[in-house]
Amino acid sequence: MKKGFYQKSYFNNENGYTLIIVILTLVVITILGLGLMGTTANSLKISSHERDNQSAYYIAEAGLVQKRAEIKEKLSSEETVNEAIKKTSLYYNSLSKSEKESFNFADYAVSLILGPDSTTTYSSDNGDFEKQFNKETKATVKSKKINSLMYKIISEGRIGTIQSRTISQVIDISNTSDNPDNPTSLSNNTVYVAGHIQLNGSAQLKNITIASPSPSKDGHTINGNLDKVKWNTPFNYKLPEFPSNQFNNFPSNSINFNSEKITLDKDVTIQNFKSNSLTIDVGSSNRSIYITNLDLSGKTIKIIGSGKLTIYINNLAPLNKNAFINSEGNKDNLQIYVENQININGNSSLSIDGSIYAYNGINTSKKLYVAGDIIIGKGDLHINGNGKDNYISSVSANGIYAPNSKIHFNGGSKTEIKSNIIVNEVIFNGNSTIEGIGDETSNENNDNINNNKNIIFRLNPHSIIENN
Structure with missing residues (x-):
């Protein structure tokens, strides 16, 4: 009886059960802890990688x-630019006539x-950056x-010896000189017409003389004044590009012109212009x-x-x-770009001592005075006046450059030019008058490109892209 009793007690003995539970719990906790530590370590590694990756991008962007x-500073240095133009002029003067026709001065x-x-x-x-x-x-x-x-900047940013990212940006360089960048010899007091x-x-x-590359008056509408037309007159002219990129990247720092004087210490965007x-x-x-x-x-x-001032006007x-x-200011220090058509109505007048690039043309019925050049992108120039109320004048070999456009001289308008006009089509109607007031010499001034001395170069950056 005792033997059975003791066997039964042996199988019902629960001593040490708690220890087993504790050990199993510790094992589970240890496994979970190790897993959590591994996950945390992996997350830290990923986070560190992403941090270095993003830092590498910012470093690449800073370098770009x-x-x-630095490029902008070089192109803005008047001394550097003038020296380059002087050397370019000397090189241009050493070229043959055929080489000059294809030479890109800018x-x-x-x-x-x-x-x-x-x-x-x-x-x-x-010392350019701080360590990360x-x-x-x-x-x-x-x-x-x-x-x-056109130039391309490629910048590789690197953190340590492993992490790197590369970005690039294409930059157009536009020439906003007060004279179109064509060293073609053009005679003063001449209207150069490519088309009709x-x-x-x-x-x-x-x-005034009208010059045409056509061999004769066939295809043109000319009633009288044939002695004023010179046939077989080739000329080469490339219209300066309109800086469209500038109109898509206005600075975010906008100001209101509420006072009568403002000092510019940076490029600005204007919201209001109240003062007369x-x-x-x-x-x-x-x-x-x-x-x-x-x-x-x-x-x-x-x-x-x-300093020189450039004004960009959307509308x-x-x-x-x-x-x-x-x-009465220095015409060489002002360049205006206007995107929409310029309309001068009624008896109003517009006077600019500078140059203007009107991308979509000009329509004036009264008085327009521009001391520098008028450049037109794709619109037409309509000069509609009565008597002596319309004129375009210049104090130094400047004129009208609209090789893609028509110029309409209508009514009793009067136009004065000192250098020349370049246009695709020209229409003289009514009692319109055009008078040349420049010297009977070539703008090339004995084969020296003096008109290019006021070239201003501007950067037109494209979007930054990342290279794979």
Whole structure:
């Protein structure tokens, strides 16, 4: 009996059961802890990788921006640009006549300014960047020419020895000189017409010659004044590009012009322009103003300072009152770009001591005075006046450049030019008068390209893209 009792007690003995449960629990907790530690370590590794990856992008971007700023500084240096233009002029003068016809003056000058393709390194060791978590940071930036007046910046940002990202940006360089960048020899007091000529007998041509590449008057409408037309006159002209990129990248720092004077210490976007009389001080630096909508009617803008001012206008309201811009100022220091058609209505007038690029043309029924050049992209130029109320004048070999457009000289309008007009089609109607007031010499000035001395180069950056 005792033996069975003890056997039963042995099988019912629960001593040590708690220890087993504790051990199993510790095993489970240990496994979970190890798994959690592994997950955390992996997350930290991924986070560190993403952090370094993003830092590498920012370093690449910083290197690209630095290189772009250096290029812009070179192109903005008046001394550097003038020296390059001087060397380009000397080289141009050494060319043959056929070589001159295909010579790209601006592209050659920019090549001298920027030099050959180059590679620049910015690093934390040189003090350009700070180290990231004790890792060396470095941007290797390449600048290379890919086309005429087009360059590409490629920047590789690197963290340590492993993580890197590469981005690139294409930059167009536009020439906003106060004279179109064509060294073609063009005679003053001449209207160069690439296409159709419509010349009525009542049109008055005073000291003016019409030049055409056509061999004869066949295909043209000419009534009288045949002695004023020169046939078989070839000429080469390339319209400067309109800086469309600038209109898509207005600076975000907008201001309101509520006072009568403003000093520009940076490029700005204008929202409002309330004062009828405004003085803009550009100081000694080149500045730009970006305007979405502008009504110039009844306004006077005075520009002071030795720097050059470029104004970009999306939409210029029709002019219903007289407006004066930079009156008696240096015409070489003002360039205006207008995207929409310029309309000068009624008895209003527009006076600009500078140059203007009207992309979609000009329609004036009163008085238009431009001391520099008028350049038209794709619209037409309509000059509709009565008597002596319309004229385009210049104080230095400047004129009208509209090789893609028509120019309509209508009614009793009068137009004065000092250099020449380049146009696709020209129409003289009614009692219109056009008078040449320039010297009977070539704009080439004894084969020297003096008109290119005021070239201004501007950067038009494309979007930044990442290279795989």
